[in-house]
Amino acid sequence: MGAEVSAGATPHAPVLCPVVLVAAPASGQGKTTVAAALARLHSRAGRRVRAFKCGPDFLDPHWLGLACGHPVDNLDLWMTGEDEVRARLHAAASQADLLVVEGVMGLFDGTPSAADLAQRFGLPVLAVIDASAMAGTFGALAFGLQHYRPGLPWAGVLANRVASAGHAQMLQAALPPADGGTRSPWLGAVMRDAAFTLPERHLGLTLASELPDAMARLDAAADALAATPLARLDSEAMARCQVRFEAPATGAAVPRLLDGLSIAVARDAAFCFIYPANLDSLRALGARLVFFSPLADEPLPDCDAVWLPGGYPELHTPLLGAAGRCRDSLRAHVSAGKPVWAECGGMMVLFEHIADAEGRAQPAWGLLPGEVHMQTRLAALGPQQLTLAAGTLRGHTFHYSRCDTPLPAVARTTSVRGGVTRPGEAVYQQGSLRASYFHAWFASAPEATAALFRSAPW
Incomplete structure (x- = not known):
């Protein structure tokens, strides 16, 4: 059978x-x-x-x-x-x-x-x-x-x-x-x-x-x-x-808006919250994906853009804090005006420190001003969406930390939990680096996904 x-x-x-x-x-x-x-x-x-x-x-x-x-x-x-x-x-x-x-x-x-x-x-x-x-x-x-x-x-x-x-x-x-x-x-x-x-x-x-x-x-x-x-x-x-x-209807072809671009994706035990479908979406948009491990202190491979996905940086703060080659290559990438999209754990490591639930702070990468504080209570959970000029990305948020930063939010997701809309997660920007606690489902808006990995304004 x-x-x-x-x-x-x-x-x-x-x-x-x-x-x-x-x-x-x-x-x-x-x-x-x-x-x-x-x-x-x-x-x-x-x-x-x-x-x-x-x-x-x-x-x-x-x-x-x-x-x-x-x-x-x-x-x-x-x-x-x-x-x-x-x-x-x-x-x-x-x-x-x-x-x-x-x-x-x-x-x-x-x-x-x-x-x-x-x-x-x-x-x-x-x-x-x-x-x-x-x-x-x-x-x-x-x-x-x-x-x-x-x-x-x-x-x-x-x-x-x-x-x-x-x-x-x-x-x-x-x-x-x-x-x-x-x-x-x-x-x-x-x-x-x-x-x-x-x-x-x-x-x-x-x-x-x-x-x-x-x-x-x-x-x-x-x-x-x-x-x-x-x-x-x-x-x-x-x-x-x-x-x-039943067979699905034939969908529209995905526009190859990232054709010819290479995207470096952090992937290891600290950055492991990656939907396989998101990798498929980037490839369908035309991107070439290369992977690197911040935990192994690997510098960025040759690339046009970077994706720092979520994961467990708080469990690996000593190693990540000491990953100078990876940190410095990322800083040089941003200084060159090349885009970075960082979500949740990928954003956390970019601040100056990550403090555990008892308040003990460990140095992080310092590409964003401020600190991340772990807490024992859930900080946010639920479906969210991010609306850009190119379209609306659907996704979600789920984290036990909060960030304290002087940076203003350049955008904000919308929480749609229970059918009620309300302001959601902040999106921060420092030069060509954009970051948020928001986890995006790339296939929900291919044009908006492409915008995450381009230097043009949203």
């Missing part, structure tokens, strides 16, 4: 492929572990698996990508747009035996939510519920998730962090009969086990690349799913997950 159309088939033909959207009643229930385990279980069995992450997230895709062996793209009806979601799902289904989509927050949280995505594209929902401290209430939660919104595609329910086989039996027995007298499909139980716990920190999960036993954790989690109906594509459970993906 797998895709109805082979990988070499026409891109305009409908495709049939099993797909599971892994959701939960709240964050912290184990969605990423189960989604990655499902992808790993089938990929190590030789099946072609493609995975996606619902919403604007950089961290979970690292685990999903390790599990399935392929880059993981984000799906968001607002940020990436419905047409792009349709195109990516169709393209992946035409090359895969299974699609795994990890939800975001709780199933109905956010606008748009994981449930909105599931309903719009008919993606069956697998509800993962942390059952570690419940018994009969498990049935109420499962029933509510399935029936809260009429017409929601449904795969079934999986109990996570279960104490014992007896506990699992109690949970299964708690599932009440649904409409028509049938129970919500029981898709098994995953026992509580530290062997496949995925560690977290302030912005979410620890990167898979930072853990030497990351694959062993995924294999242990995959082993825990091996006895469930989710392990076999020919099971009754997976048969309910077959989805027909």
Whole structure:
């Protein structure tokens, strides 16, 4: 069982492929572990698996990508747009035996939510519920998730962090009969086990690349799913997950506004918040991409523009503060009037100091006046958009720091959270360097994306 159309088939033909959207009643229930385990279980069995992450997230895709062996793209009806979601799902289904989509927050949280995505594209929902401290209430939660919104595609329910086989039996027995007298499909139980716990920190999960036993954790989690109906594509459970993906309409060609330009992209453990789709967008605009590592104190390669993406500079301040060759080459680049676009973590390292939550300051690169202060509370979160003369870029913000700078904001994003617009993140400029906490989704406005990497006024 797998895709109805082979990988070499026409891109305009409908495709049939099993797909599971892994959701939960709240964050912290184990969605990423189960989604990655499902992808790993089938990929190590030789099946072609493609995975996606619902919403604007950089961290979970690292685990999903390790599990399935392929880059993981984000799906968001607002940020990436419905047409792009349709195109990516169709393209992946035409090359895969299974699609795994990890939800975001709780199933109905956010606008748009994981449930909105599931309903719009008919993606069956697998509800993962942390059952570690419940018994009969498990049935109420499962029933509510399935029936809260009429017409929601449904795969079934999986109990996570279960104490014992007896506990699992109690949970299964708690599932009440649904409409028509049938129970919500029981898709098994995953026992509580530290062997496949995925560690977290302030912005979410620890990167898979930072853990030497990351694959062993995924294999242990995959082993825990091996006895469930989710392990076999020919099971009754997976048969309910077959989805027909209609071919997308042919989109307009991307203008090659960056043709002939080379863009240097910082990429290492400190600058790792990079959507693969953003790299695709730059290449589609005609740019040639070259990569460098500030942590390794690599100077800028020969380039016309620089992108400093987000990441974790606050975890690497001693190394970054000592990266004199990289800092000086970037300063020379700006002095020559060549553009730099820095977002979130890429902006933080440009200030004079980065102070931790206890107030201990470490020197940074000093290309922007002021300091960055880490804090224990979330500073900003949610969808945002940046309107330039060339178009409106969609994206988001998510950070635990604030910056104190005498620089005035030359522009400001707009927060669109909850359908209410309000002022968002500041955009700062020093010569040809522009920076903001805003993370942009480049494909949302190719012309505006090109403007980020050109010296002309916005």
